[in-house]
Amino acid sequence: MNIRQIDKKDIPAVALLHKQSFDKTHFTAFFSTELLSRYIKVLIDYNPYSYLAEEGDRILGYLIGGNKTGAALDNFSKNNYLKIILTLLLHPGFILEKIQSVLLKINKVKISEVEYKIYIIASLPEAQGKGIGRALMNTFENELRIKGIKEYGLSVREQNNNAISFYENNNFIRINKIHKSLYYKKIL
Ligand SMILES: CC(C)(COP(=O)(O)OP(=O)(O)OC[C@H]1O[C@@H](n2cnc3c(N)ncnc32)[C@H](O)[C@@H]1OP(=O)(O)O)[C@@H](O)C(=O)NCCC(=O)NCCS
Numbered sequence: 360m361n362i363r364q365i366d367k368k369d370i371p372a373v374a375l376l377h378k379q380s381f382d383k384t385h386f387t388a389f390f391s392t393e394l395l396s397r398y399i400k401v402l403i404d405y406n407p408y409s410y411l412a413e414e415g416d417r418i419l420g421y422l423i424g425g426n427k428t429g430a431a432l433d434n435f436s437k438n439n440y441l442k443i444i445l446t447l448l449l450h451p452g453f454i455l456e457k458i459q460s461v462l463l464k465i466n467k468v469k470i471s472e473v474e475y476k477i478y479i480i481a482s483l484p485e486a487q488g489k490g491i492g493r494a495l496m497n498t499f500e501n502e503l504r505i506k507g508i509k510e511y512g513l514s515v516r517e518q519n520n521n522a523i524s525f526y527e528n529n530n531f532i533r534i535n536k537i538h539k540s541l542y543y544k545k546i547l
Contacts, residue, residue, distance in 0.1 A: 385516075405434070420482035425475065470514075503547060517539050531544065
């Protein structure tokens with residue numbers, strides 16, 4: 360298995376992997392492949408720590424991390440709001456969650472002190488439990504250590520038991536819970 364930085368040409372394949380890996384409790388699972396490609400492109404443009412794991416020409420997993428996720432999401436929302444609203448109208452179960460996250464932002468609720476985050480980590484369903492997630496995380500952490508960064512965090516949905524076990528097995532400490540999201544940090 361090889362791990363390398365994600366390149367723009369990888370975006371359609373990464374979008375496909377995202378669709379296969381995230382279940383229907385995630386809003387982005389309902390994005391079209393084209394909208395997901397735009398989403399991943401913006402996240403990669405803003406966040407320098409973006410890696411994929413590959414075997415031959417098959418992408419098995421990916422990670423996007425950095426400290427500019429908020430700005431990336433603002434940019435994505437501003438440029439794609441009609442498509443996002445349409446997706447919400449087609450899947451109204453997510454409307455309350457989106458209103459809650461906008462209110463947190465308006466009220467400037469401080470969720471966590473950490474600056475750097477893993478925003479997305481995923482492995483192909485058939486490749487899970489084989490060390491791909493951990494290898495991607497190690498690559499990200501090594502880069503942060505080189506830059507002198509001492510901690511980072513992430514959030515996960517409270518019903519995502521696989522990911523929660525993965526993070527807790529990997530020394531993350533739970534620091535907060537807001538609505539249906541759990542917030543973790545890890546000291547490097
Ligand atoms: C969470 C996820 C990224 C983990 O990736 P992975 O490639 O399966 O993880 P790894 O194989 O590297 O596992 C590393 C460790 O976590 C543990 N782990 C992985 N999946 C687990 C599970 N379902 N239950 C319990 N432990 C698990 C492994 O046992 C392993 O621990 P060990 O080395 O001590 O045995 C993967 O399950 C995934 O893509 N899920 C869907 C997308 C998602 O929900 N992403 C997170 C969003 S917040």
